[in-house]
Amino acid sequence: MNKNGDTVAAAVTNLDLHDIARLGRTYGVKAFYVITPLDDQRKLTHRIIAHWVAGGGADYNPARGEALSIVRVKKTVGDMIDEIRSRENGAPRTIVTSARKPGGSVSFGRLRGILREGGPYVLIFGTAWGLSEEFIAAADYRLDPIEGQANYNHLSVRSAASIVVDRLIGGWREQHQHIDKVE
């Protein structure tokens, strides 16, 4: 959505590609799909990836190419689902994120447990002013919003993705058990 709540195609942001690919690669995520219906935005995204995976960037910083090699570019969410279905063991379950608490949302702890049971899952983030209400309602799971300590909740998609991925599949669990011992 844009600022006024209209459903729009947001522009692809260069640093979203880099940051979320690096995050995904660090946490062992299989693929990072960038979805945009705009042909020129998909073409631009492919050019950025090629620079780091095979072009001048590959020599300058090979680790960056290793991260960007997990990025896949699709026109629609349906195209992504089809590709995952053909590569994995059945169609993926969809998980949407939002800064506002949607009806019937699931906690981070609960979803962490569900993910451990296996099977393909896609975690979906919206840019601009977030995913549309219809899209959120149609997903298999709606994740609780991230709540900080303050009466303010306007994280970038780069920060939100980092925190959500760490909470759902990060290795802080053992570290947390340590807290219980010291307190």
Add this chain to the structure above:
Amino acid sequence: MNKNGDTVAAAVTNLDLHDIARLGRTYGVKAFYVITPLDDQRKLTHRIIAHWVAGGGADYNPARGEALSIVRVKKTVGDMIDEIRSRENGAPRTIVTSARKPGGSVSFGRLRGILREGGPYVLIFGTAWGLSEEFIAAADYRLDPIEGQANYNHLSVRSAASIVVDRLIGGWREQHQHIDKVE
């Protein structure tokens, strides 16, 4: 440091200001200090902040100005420490972060407990290729690196700051206790 391990002054990145200010504001952090010895970089940083706090950006997106109002700009770490000492209850303890595990590092769980005891703390992140070894050795605390699931650890400073702040002062603790119940 730069890629070759030389100590350098890295350029300030616009999205670092936005993302880390939004993160800090969401988690109730008192201030986000941007340290650079370069006069033109400090001037540029002040201009960016002014645009969102008082200029055209303040009308377009007031929430962004609310975040950027926590940013403070200093020439040196010493200037930052002096300012915090004069505003808070004594000098702050320094905590440094690194993608490589430094000697004598402290776990996230342990540091979370320490922070709860109160007193000013500064959490320090380096851009470019990270903080220098001398700087890391001189800090009061060295935090464990973030470890994902894969044999790769090249997060952006925006992702690293998001994950570290969430682990140290985020509200996922109660959610985690819920995991213990379901498992």
